[in-house]
Amino acid sequence: IKREKKEHNFLMPADLEKLENLKLPDRKNNSRHILDAFLFCCYCGLRFSDFKQLTYKNLVTVDGKEWLVLNSVKTGVKLNIPLYLLFNGKALGIMRKYDSIEQLAALGCNSDTNRTLQKLGRMAHIGKKFTYHTSRHTCATLLVHQGVPITTVQKLLGHTSVKTTEIYSEVFDETIIKDLTRANQKYSKRRNVKQNQIKSQKYPEKYLRQ
Template sequence: MNNYFSGAKSWNGLEQRKKNQLSSFSLPQKNQNSLKMSVLLGAFIDYLQHTKNSSPRTVSNYKLWIQRLVDYLGDPLISELRPMNIQNFRMELAKTGLDKKTINYHIIAMRSFLKFLLKNEIDCISPEKLELAKIPQREVSYLQENEIEAILNAPLFYEKNPLKQARDQLILQVLYGTGLRVSELTSLMRENLILGEKQFSIRGKGSKVRSVFFTSTALQYLEEYLMMRTDTYDPVFISLSRNSYGQKISRNSIEELVRKYAKLAGIDKKVTPHTLRHSFATMLIKKGADIRSVQTLLGHSSIQTTQIYTHVDDRFLREVHDLLDE
């Protein structure tokens, strides 16, 4: 077994083995159980891309997580894989400092891989034998109303460039007012929008199309922002940097933008684009929205995923309880 974790190798320096092999694969028809894991991984990646229409990020992550196991084991035959191999792999991941949640992602990816193999009549260990570590339910981070107001208005006070100010303020308004994921926001094109319409459609996770609604404020900012744009670039949110002007704004740029304005707004906690998504869902729940509607607006395929947004802070609970005294 190769000591994949030793020496100077690190997660950021993973070898991209068989980089060009993992596309356009189909499962060989003979001796399938004597195939190496790397070959079957290629078929699985092809399945994710072309059959399941998984997002590029999902495909990239699953490829990375399973490839780590393949490299750790030295690319064995699928018939040689045993639950104990994966248990040892899990322990090696823990030694590198990865938390339980991230390690679980690796196991979830392996489960999907094994289910795919069994579905294609390739004998392998049962996915059910791969247990996930129990993780305490974390408290979802979200912003209070005064913090939301502060961050949404921050570009007005701290950005002097008119176009950048308009773009940044619209990004914050859309993240909070629609609950879009960053990947959905960055992929938004002009053709997706009809000016004057508060509703538009977007292709989210799993290539599922859903309706998204602008707030009146966000719609106003959108119209003003697009009127300021003198270019014909397709992305709604473009980079304004000299070396990438006109390209769709990157995920990293959005994350940095949110961090910057949260700090300038005096918010003394970590704020990410997903914090604004949490805040969107939390505010809907507080205002009486039912969980199924929130699920639809967020684009969740499972109601269980939406359940994490139904937390209510102590102050709100006290306000509800105080109604008994009125």
């Protein structure tokens, strides 16, 4: 029996921007907390179980820069996550909205959280279903398409095998356009240089006068 390939959902940068700009009531709001927690994990790649266990002990400062250091609940693998470097420190900015990392990590159960995320997705007009775990897929996929080596993404996410990480190397349409545009620019540049070299050999006096 051929097993169906598991689909790994992720959000595009435009989707994240919609969520970041989503207007929610100013009063203390559980939806805002869930949204912040979800975005935090989009920008650092933690599983729900690992996020929920975070305490101040997991925040480590090295040379004045903040890292998350923890052992994964699922695998036991040690994770060293440079919050200040990932996505220009966006996770740090979210964390600083709260009195403590414990307060940010104090979410309810996963199923309730996912129901709220579905509502938030509809409010933000995102045309795809996503769950809390989508944040981890999003982090990995965006890092790969920013050019971060697969082996580095593997260590950041705590995958025991690089094959697990390679599932995130899907190609965005916009990546295809960007890469082909860059290739065309390089081709045109090389062609112009070659043409100028041919002209300078054919008409050396003209190019010497310029």
